[in-house]
Amino acid sequence: xxxxxxxxxxxFVDEVFTDPTAQQFLYGDILEEFSRLSKEDFxxxxxxxxxxxxxxxxxxxxxxxxxxxxxxxxxxxxxxRIIDYAEWQTIEAGMIQRNRAINLFIEDVYNDGxxxxxxxxPKELVLSSKYYLDExxxxxxxxxxxxxxxxTDLVRHNDGQMYVLEDNLRNPSGVSxxxxxxxxxxxxxxxxxxxxxxxxxxxxxxxxxEMMKSVAPHGMEDPVCVLLTPGQYNSAYYEHxxxxxxxxxxxVEGRDLTIENDYVYMKTTAGLIKVDVIYRRIDDxxxxxxxxxxxxxxxxxxxxxxxxxxxxxxxxxxxxxxxxDKAVCAYVPDMIKYYLDEDAIIPNVPTYICDKPDDLxxxxxxxxxxxxxxxxxxxxxGVTICDSISEAELEKVRAQIxxxxxxxxxxxxxxxxxxxxxIKDTQTFEPRHIDLRxxxxxxxxxxxxxPGGLTRVALKKDSLIVNSSQGGGSKDTWILKK
Amino acid sequence: xLSRVASxxxxxxxxxxxxxxxxxxxxxQYFTIFDAPSLQDKDFALRSIINMTGIAYDQSQEVFDEQExxxxxxxxxxxxxxxxxxxxxxxxxxxSARNVLSDELWEYINSCYHFTNNYDPQYFKTRGxxxxxxxxxxxxxxxxxxxxxxxxxxxxxxxxxxGIYLERSVQLTRIVLSKLSDIEILEADGRNEVLIDYQWxxxxxxxxxxxxxxxxxxxxxxxxxxxxxxxxxxxxxxxxLYNLEHLxxxxxxxxxxxxxxxxxxxxxxxxxxKIKYHSICDVQDMKKTLSEVLSELYAIHAEIxxxxxxxxxx
Numbered sequence: 001x002x003x004x005x006x007x008x009x010x011x012f013v014d015e016v017f018t019d020p021t022a023q024q025f026l027y028g029d030i031l032e033e034f035s036r037l038s039k040e041d042f043x044x045x046x047x048x049x050x051x052x053x054x055x056x057x058x059x060x061x062x063x064x065x066x067x068x069x070x071x072x073x074x075x076x077x078x079x080x081r082i083i084d085y086a087e088w089q090t091i092e093a094g095m096i097q098r099n100r101a102i103n104l105f106i107e108d109v110y111n112d113g114x115x116x117x118x119x120x121x122p123k124e125l126v127l128s129s130k131y132y133l134d135e136x137x138x139x140x141x142x143x144x145x146x147x148x149x150x151x152t153d154l155v156r157h158n159d160g161q162m163y164v165l166e167d168n169l170r171n172p173s174g175v176s177x178x179x180x181x182x183x184x185x186x187x188x189x190x191x192x193x194x195x196x197x198x199x200x201x202x203x204x205x206x207x208x209x210e211m212m213k214s215v216a217p218h219g220m221e222d223p224v225c226v227l228l229t230p231g232q233y234n235s236a237y238y239e240h241x242x243x244x245x246x247x248x249x250x251x252v253e254g255r256d257l258t259i260e261n262d263y264v265y266m267k268t269t270a271g272l273i274k275v276d277v278i279y280r281r282i283d284d285x286x287x288x289x290x291x292x293x294x295x296x297x298x299x300x301x302x303x304x305x306x307x308x309x310x311x312x313x314x315x316x317x318x319x320x321x322x323x324x325d326k327a328v329c330a331y332v333p334d335m336i337k338y339y340l341d342e343d344a345i346i347p348n349v350p351t352y353i354c355d356k357p358d359d360l361x362x363x364x365x366x367x368x369x370x371x372x373x374x375x376x377x378x379x380x381x382g383v384t385i386c387d388s389i390s391e392a393e394l395e396k397v398r399a400q401i402x403x404x405x406x407x408x409x410x411x412x413x414x415x416x417x418x419x420x421x422x423i424k425d426t427q428t429f430e431p432r433h434i435d436l437r438x439x440x441x442x443x444x445x446x447x448x449x450x451p452g453g454l455t456r457v458a459l460k461k462d463s464l465i466v467n468s469s470q471g472g473g474s475k476d477t478w479i480l481k482k
Numbered sequence: 483x484l485s486r487v488a489s490x491x492x493x494x495x496x497x498x499x500x501x502x503x504x505x506x507x508x509x510x511q512y513f514t515i516f517d518a519p520s521l522q523d524k525d526f527a528l529r530s531i532i533n534m535t536g537i538a539y540d541q542s543q544e545v546f547d548e549q550e551x552x553x554x555x556x557x558x559x560x561x562x563x564x565x566x567x568x569x570x571x572x573x574x575x576x577x578s579a580r581n582v583l584s585d586e587l588w589e590y591i592n593s594c595y596h597f598t599n600n601y602d603p604q605y606f607k608t609r610g611x612x613x614x615x616x617x618x619x620x621x622x623x624x625x626x627x628x629x630x631x632x633x634x635x636x637x638x639x640x641x642x643x644x645g646i647y648l649e650r651s652v653q654l655t656r657i658v659l660s661k662l663s664d665i666e667i668l669e670a671d672g673r674n675e676v677l678i679d680y681q682w683x684x685x686x687x688x689x690x691x692x693x694x695x696x697x698x699x700x701x702x703x704x705x706x707x708x709x710x711x712x713x714x715x716x717x718x719x720x721x722x723l724y725n726l727e728h729l730x731x732x733x734x735x736x737x738x739x740x741x742x743x744x745x746x747x748x749x750x751x752x753x754x755x756k757i758k759y760h761s762i763c764d765v766q767d768m769k770k771t772l773s774e775v776l777s778e779l780y781a782i783h784a785e786i787x788x789x790x791x792x793x794x795x796x
Contacts, residue, residue, distance in 0.1 A: 055593045241580035251581045
């Protein structure tokens with residue numbers, strides 16, 4: 001059968017099999033349901049679901065000159081990841097706490113700079129980040145909110161505890177997969193849901209819209225909100241259309257917008273219509289060719305001027321990037337203490353900041369045991385897991401760090417938990433490493449964490465890198481109440 | 483509605499309609515080859531396909547490579563003239579307006595694209611033409627059914643249909659014009675009447691009106707000619723008049739949501755009347771009239787583009 005030869009990896013927590021009591025409570029019904037399916041039936045189901053994703057257009061395409069696009073789906077694994085409601089409540093509180101502290105930190109850095117003066121976070125670390133924007137100095141967005149949408153990545157280590165790996169405060173993506181994965185599971189496995197209380201995820205877009213409206217300029221009542229996309233060739237375009245459609249707002253490109261008298265307008269068949277809130281899915285430096293990359297065709301000329309005058313709200317606020325720098329991220333527990341006078345509910349993965357002399361010394365002496373990451377890259381790029389490389393490669397890593405310590409951090413290797421995952425080649429369930437991306441929203445009088453989030457799974461055997469750009473897939477994630 | 487999105491859904495309608503007509507035209511015209519009495523007439527049919535679809539093919543060659551021609555019409559990615567390219571463009575336009583379309587409509591357009599894109603060229607050029615063109619037409623019927631049933635019949639719907647009816651009018655006019663040219667050639671060659679009449683049968687099949695027409699003349703309209711039926715029957719959905727009248731009605735509806743487009747209304751109304759009240763005498767006259775219709779349709783397109791999609795730039 002599918003599960004007969006399943007071997008739990010030594011030294012790792014397996015979400016399904018390590019704790020037999022939890023297994024029965026969380027996964028009992030599902031394992032039973034799957035055990036009724038033959039290998040062939042499961043294979044067919046898996047293929048059919050792949051086709052569903054393809055026809056829905058939940059794909060990313062590599063276009064060639066002759067229009068012969070090959071389209072791929074992001075792999076979806078049918079075995080859901082289940083988190084107990086009690087544990088979720090802790091995670092949820094942890095994410096809200098974290099987002100609040102980070103938001104206060106960004107507001108403080110661009111305004112009073114208290115935390116830097118008090119030397120809780122080193123000033124140089126912040127000011128040397130290429131994502132720190134001078135234009136934001138002395139500016140406070142509506143309601144003082146910078147991190148309207150925060151995507152925080154969590155992993156479960158082999159001590160059973162959840163740790164924060166990193167925060168994404170610019171344009172976290174993946175939320176459409178959470179909603180679509182659930183929709184597809186509902187359609188295919190309706191029986192599984194009948195006797196269970198799984199927290200729903202379908203309300204996300206509604207909450208997102210509420211949040212957007214709550215931070216409109218000058219507290220206006222019924223603002224016009226839009227989603228700004230780089231266009232249909234962006235790899236996350238599906239998500240942009242999905243969110244715009246679910247919220248019932250216009251999906252605009254830079255060329256659809258124009259500026260008059262420091263207000264933003266969109267060009268419609270009925271003439272110009274003023275835009276009040278922009279959820280932009282393009283990076284800071286492409287937002288406004290007047291201020292940043294002058295060759296950017298994605299943004300709107302003069303947008304930052306409108307923003308500075310308070311005539312439009314941009315979500316997330318520009319200039320957040322310095323705060324999801326991996327070296328700055330290491331200070332989040334200190335920020336939580338500083339601003340909220342609380343201890344961090346979910347700890348960080350211990351981080352060595354190569355820019356600190358003591359840390360650098362430790363990293364150079366213990367490189368072999370560590371994972372080295374550039375501070376400013378996402379998508380799993382540039383990450384070196386040092387226990388699996390040659391001596392020569394290791395030397396190269398050391399040399400790189402020595403040359404530019406500010407650019408690197410190092411963390412002990414985290415033993416990411418595993419989860420039973422369907423492997424097409426062998427037609428069986430095998431353990432694969434997973435993480436969890438949570439999505440938090442912050443608006444006026446509003447803190448919201450999407451129940452569950454996106455479980456990402458590294459489909460390559462033994463790989464610890466779960467990013468979709470590196471061969472990762474995703475799972476539906478259930479918060480199980482009973 | 484965003485001007486760019488309005489323009490994209492309009493073009494989505496046009497490309498879908500164009501792909502549908504190309505598929506039907508090619509299917510019908512290709513299979514007439516087998517009824518042709520001589521080899522020379524086979525090339526005649528292929529030439530007609532080349533001219534109608536606008537693919538690049540050197541017609542001075544002594545022998546036409548049938549498989550190459552079919553492949554260019556069906557699955558050539560490198561030219562905008564193929565059925566695949568038209569469906570690709572319809573889908574790209576739909577994708578850029580994804581959030582204003584219904585899920586169902588998008589899904590049918592998308593799966594039509596995947597069907598076309600994944601079609602095996604080897605099979606297509608040897609045995610697959612009938613099946614391929616049939617399937618394309620079936621897919622597009624599904625898409626149109628979705629269009630009718632899963633969208634609000636609001637401004638956006640009117641814009642999509644403007645694209646569809648304008649393109650259908652263009653394609654029908656071009657089909658008839660292309661057959662009139664064929665008839666002229668045959669007449670100049672002194673070919674027999676039967677073959678010339680057969681060209682009208684082909685047109686009727688291309689617009690899926692062969693059975694309807696036969697029923698009509700058998701029952702009570704004994705003197706109805708195929709040309710009159712295709713041009714002026716206001717109850718036949720693939721007659722030119724039916725489509726021009728429909729186009730005019732759509733133009734009138736635009737005014738319900740946006741400013742009244744008086745110039746556009748005048749142009750589309752005048753064009754429909756031109757066919758309605760025109761008494762057609764012979765092939766020459768018909769050719770001249772239809773060429774004028776075509777020019778006026780292009781002028782209507784230009785006016786739609788200027789008034790509805792670029793009005794904010796004035």
